[in-house]
Amino acid sequence: MNIPMPSIAPIGTIATPFKQKFAIPRQPNLAQAKGVIQFHASYANPQGFKGIEEFSHLWLLFHFHATAHRGWKPGVKAPRLGGNAKLGVFASRSTHRPNNIGLSVVKNGGIEVTDGMASLTVYGVDLLDGTPILDIKPYIRYADCLPDAQDKLDSYGTIPNRSVVFTHTAQRQCEKMQGQHPDLATLIRAVLSQDPRPAYRQSQDVDDKVYKVALYDADISWQVKNNTVYVLDITRIR
Numbered sequence: 594m595n596i597p598m599p600s601i602a603p604i605g606t607i608a609t610p611f612k613q614k615f616a617i618p619r620q621p622n623l624a625q626a627k628g629v630i631q632f633h634a635s636y637a638n639p640q641g642f643k644g645i646e647e648f649s650h651l652w653l654l655f656h657f658h659a660t661a662h663r664g665w666k667p668g669v670k671a672p673r674l675g676g677n678a679k680l681g682v683f684a685s686r687s688t689h690r691p692n693n694i695g696l697s698v699v700k701n702g703g704i705e706v707t708d709g710m711a712s713l714t715v716y717g718v719d720l721l722d723g724t725p726i727l728d729i730k731p732y733i734r735y736a737d738c739l740p741d742a743q744d745k746l747d748s749y750g751t752i753p754n755r756s757v758v759f760t761h762t763a764q765r766q767c768e769k770m771q772g773q774h775p776d777l778a779t780l781i782r783a784v785l786s787q788d789p790r791p792a793y794r795q796s797q798d799v800d801d802k803v804y805k806v807a808l809y810d811a812d813i814s815w816q817v818k819n820n821t822v823y824v825l826d827i828t829r830i831r
């Protein structure tokens with residue numbers, strides 16, 4: 594029997610540098626991207642966060658709101674298996690899943706209270722800007738950290754770690770934006786070193802395509818040559 598769930602309302606929304614799905618790291622903590630969660634009025638009471646500073650890391654439960662309309666499939670393509678082989682949805686961390694619930698462990702950057710309303714900073718997010726947050730729980734080391742845990746797929750398709758080189762133009766453009774976004778250069782390096790191109794492109798010897806990714810309010814153009822990522826141009830989005 595299918596027992597209906599009560600409807601779930603988000604407790605807030607997270608602001609992140611990732612303005613589009615493309616190039617967001619596949620999992621948390623692969624780039625130290627900052628996120629700030631603004632809570633809806635009924636959840637922003639600072640009492641709800643008392644003691645949270647005791648935990649270095651937190652679990653975020655969130656809604657894959659940008660893909661929810663696509664529904665789910667029992668078999669999903671697994672980037673770790675080269676992008677074509679499929680895994681069962683419940684053996685994957687795919688976004689295309691029943692109920693569209695995401696789960697990420699992130700670093701706790703602390704609570705700030707303004708006019709009686711709490712906001713929470715976190716680091717290491719793999720969430721799109723504007724993602725609805727459903728719940729937050731502390732990472733409890735004695736139970737959540739399992740040194741014997743195995744992931745027999747972790748030797749497949751390890752995440753690339755490419756060198757990232759800024760052209761002189763891109764370097765100057767980045768320096769100009771550094772005042773507003775001090776972590777921009779570090780974030781660009783962390784995101785692009787993981788080579789976010791589709792798996793079939795990564796295995797091509799020659800790829801002349803110039804790719805674009807939006808981080809904060811910057812459009813970044815880049816290209817991969819001889820396994821090195823070249824940052825070509827950084828333009829402020831108007």
Ligand code: SAM
Nearest residue numbers: 614617618657658659660686695696720721724
């Ligand atoms: N760590 C989470 C988990 O395991 O549930 C997410 C893993 S999922 C493979 C990570 C990808 O989800 C990101 O690379 C991004 O493309 C996508 N994503 C992040 N936020 C999203 C959102 N709000 N809606 C749809 N897709 C999102």
